[in-house]
Amino acid sequence: xxxxxxxxxxxxxxxxxxxxxxxxxxxxxxxxxxxxxxxxxxxxxxxxxxxxxxxxxxxxxxxxxxxxxxxxxxxxxxxxxxxxxxxxxxxxxxxxxxxxxxxxxxxxxxxxxxxxxxxxxxxxxxxxxxxxxxxxxxxxxxxxxx
DNA sequence: TAGGCCATCTGGTCCT
DNA sequence: AGGACCAGATGGCCTA
Numbered sequence: 001x002x003x004x005x006x007x008x009x010x011x012x013x014x015x016x017x018x019x020x021x022x023x024x025x026x027x028x029x030x031x032x033x034x035x036x037x038x039x040x041x042x043x044x045x046x047x048x049x050x051x052x053x054x055x056x057x058x059x060x061x062x063x064x065x066x067x068x069x070x071x072x073x074x075x076x077x078x079x080x081x082x083x084x085x086x087x088x089x090x091x092x093x094x095x096x097x098x099x100x101x102x103x104x105x106x107x108x109x110x111x112x113x114x115x116x117x118x119x120x121x122x123x124x125x126x127x128x129x130x131x132x133x134x135x136x137x138x139x140x141x142x143x144x145x146x
Numbered sequence: 147t148a149g150g151c152c153a154t155c156t157g158g159t160c161c162t
Numbered sequence: 163a164g165g166a167c168c169a170g171a172t173g174g175c176c177t178a
Contacts, residue, residue, distance in 0.1 A: 082157080086164080091155055093165070098153070124151065 108132060 082090070105125050109117070116131045117123050123131065 087156075090157095090165080094156085094167090095154065097166075102153085126151090 105129075111135075 102125075105128050109123055109128050112123070112128070112131055112135055116127075116135075
């Protein structure tokens with residue numbers, strides 16, 4: 001069985017599951033938000049610090065006001081507080097890490113059949129993961145029966 | 147206005 | 163010591 005046949009079979013199977021899937025979507029409908037397809041990436045600039053590209057001095061001032069409460073709890077534990085420079089570097093790395101994760105999820109959506117994102121509403125991260133699992137299971141099932 | 151989703155910051159933990 | 167990963171907290175945006 002070649003790839004085209006598998007794909008065709010999958011799509012037809014997909015259609016047959018559409019009703020059940022629709023219910024699933026209905027269940028999730030409430031959680032479908034209006035984040036546009038590009039929003040998860042474009043919205044990287046949705047908060048003040050997101051558009052910061054490194055201006056360390058100002059960022060430092062900002063994060064100081066923002067993190068006071070947690071720093072206090074860290075000091076209470078008697079642990080040596082991370083240096084500001086190191087903390088900023090760690091924050092930057094974490095930001096990049098989460099962005100690459102969001103990007104990967106964004107990319108993953110492209111591999112799901114359009115049925116999964118009906119009504120032009122993009123999938124949330126959770127939905128993307130759940131539906132991907134579902135999709136892979138269906139593909140595996142078809143292949144095992146071939 | 148409440149609730150969902152998201153990006154970011156942060157401290158803790160593990161690993162190299 | 164420093165990087166990677168994780169989970170909790172927080173605030174902004176959007177929709178019903």
